[in-house]
Amino acid sequence: xxxxxxxxxxxxLHHHRVEYxxxxxxxxxxxxxxxxxxxxxxxxxxxxxxxxxxxxxxKKLDARIRAAGAPGGIPVTIDAQFLxxxxxxxxxxxxxxxxxxxxPAGTAGFDDLRKNAVEFDLDGLVVPVASLEDVIRSKQAAxxxxxxxxxxxxxxxxxxxx
Numbered sequence: 001x002x003x004x005x006x007x008x009x010x011x012x013l014h015h016h017r018v019e020y021x022x023x024x025x026x027x028x029x030x031x032x033x034x035x036x037x038x039x040x041x042x043x044x045x046x047x048x049x050x051x052x053x054x055x056x057x058x059k060k061l062d063a064r065i066r067a068a069g070a071p072g073g074i075p076v077t078i079d080a081q082f083l084x085x086x087x088x089x090x091x092x093x094x095x096x097x098x099x100x101x102x103x104p105a106g107t108a109g110f111d112d113l114r115k116n117a118v119e120f121d122l123d124g125l126v127v128p129v130a131s132l133e134d135v136i137r138s139k140q141a142a143x144x145x146x147x148x149x150x151x152x153x154x155x156x157x158x159x160x161x162x
Contacts, residue, residue: 004095020042020045023113023134039096043110043113054080073091133158
């Protein structure tokens with residue numbers, strides 16, 4: 001089992017100048033939630049140059065498609081063209097699970113999330129993170145049981161922050 005190291009994934013994204021917004025559980029954690037997650041979720045900008053940079057970052061991370069019954073993942077050719085054809089892809093990498101969502105539930109994608117995103121400095125590495133309001137909006141729209149279970153704590157955190 002690969003140890004989850006989101007900071008290493010962030011570092012690779014930074015070195016490849018990938019434009020993205022952190023979403024999901026890690027975004028909630030960075031905002032101060034005590035909810036824990038085992039993967040990193042991002043919403044990248046979907047233009048050709050950024051997709052090319054993201055593909056290079058994914059190659060550096062040894063990314064493979066995450067699938068049940070394939071503990072090491074399924075090899076796939078990752079390039080800008082492949083990334084342009086997907087809305088959501090779940091990867092396993094040498095630093096843990098990494099999900100790329102171009103259109104997270106309840107949002108219009110990167111441009112929508114970037115408007116209210118905040119930046120967190122993680123020991124000198126600046127990471128763009130969806131606002132807590134946007135994290136809540138997306139989890140509400142996704143309406144999965146795990147998201148419904150997290151919403152009360154996230155709403156309470158938002159009230160506390162306000």
